[in-house]
Amino acid sequence: MPHKTLADLEAAVQKLDQKVATGQMKIVDERKAVQEINLLNRRKKDFAVVEEMQNSIDADRTKLKAMKDQKQDPELKELNDRYDALDKEFKEIKAEQDSVYFPLPLPTVRCCN
Numbered sequence: 001m002p003h004k005t006l007a008d009l010e011a012a013v014q015k016l017d018q019k020v021a022t023g024q025m026k027i028v029d030e031r032k033a034v035q036e037i038n039l040l041n042r043r044k045k046d047f048a049v050v051e052e053m054q055n056s057i058d059a060d061r062t063k064l065k066a067m068k069d070q071k072q073d074p075e076l077k078e079l080n081d082r083y084d085a086l087d088k089e090f091k092e093i094k095a096e097q098d099s100v101y102f103p104l105p106l107p108t109v110r111c112c113n
Contacts, residue, residue: 003040006047013040 003009016033019025025033070076 003043006044006051009040009044009047013037013044016040 003012016037020030020033020037
């Protein structure tokens with residue numbers, strides 16, 4: 001797309017419209033210009049949709065940045081580090097217990113002999 005903003009698109013439409021309005025164009029060129037104007041007017045609708053999506057994306061980026069900033073809160077970071085340390089300690093204890101209890105042979109159950 002050669003037009004990056006809605007203002008650029010509207011300026012192109014206005015420029016073509018002025019050329020057509022002067023009446024100095026050949027009929028063939030005037031028809032092409034009118035077709036181009038119609039195409040650009042349809043693209044305006046697409047720009048509205050894209051602009052709405054871009055605004056949504058920008059809002060999501062703002063929320064994400066706020067969440068990242070909140071995550072970097074020193075108190076929250078300290079709590080996360082403490083949780084990680086306690087979780088690591090828990091996993092070590094669990095592994096130690098598993099190594100003690102799981103090597104024991106499971107009792108065999110005999111049925112109907």
